[in-house]
Amino acid sequence: EAGVAQSPRYKIIEKRQSVAFWCNPISGHATLYWYQQILGQGPKLLIQFQNNGVVDDSQLPKDRFSAERLKGVDSTLKIQPAKLEDSAVYLCASSFSGGVSTDTQYFGPGTRLTVL
């Protein structure tokens, strides 16, 4: 089965510019996650969708970050305007249900963002 797809794989922008990342989850997975991984740290959850509704966005910096999951399938994460500290790998993951402790999350390869 196809895995989680993300694009682009790499992006370099100047600070104060905007950027968008795209994610296509595994077919049939109801739950989609966006994580931020700063170099040397583990991934940090930014936002979780259940179908096309937001379940948890408590760690999303809403003044500059936004995300949507129209039609409950693919998703876009946007940063506007970007700051230097946003340099990180942005990971998308999906899972079948999301509401159980045994649910497995499947991760995409990530998008490496560099803000200059």
Place this chain on the structure above:
Amino acid sequence: DAKTTQPNSMESNEEEPVHLPCNHSTISGTDYIHWYRQLPSQGPEYVIHGLTSNVNNRMASLAIAEDRKSSTLILHRATLRDAAVYYCIPRGSNYKLTFGKGTLLTVNP
């Protein structure tokens, strides 16, 4: 979320067993213990999970202490492809995966 303690790094030789420890003394009785790993330049991937009894799958074994305050991920014969960061994650009632810094495993040929 339960706090975890893992070694920052470990080394192993190829084809030897590896035991990766994790302390999670504040784990609650219903938290599953999940292990994920992250190979270089890739997203994390699921390895194994368990609640109380030991678990085996094609990738690894998970040994859980009787008091559940610690667990050990066992790779029976390490290969170069097992070099990765290994994350131990107690998963609670909010179902979140909260990643720490994990253990960087180096496998020597």
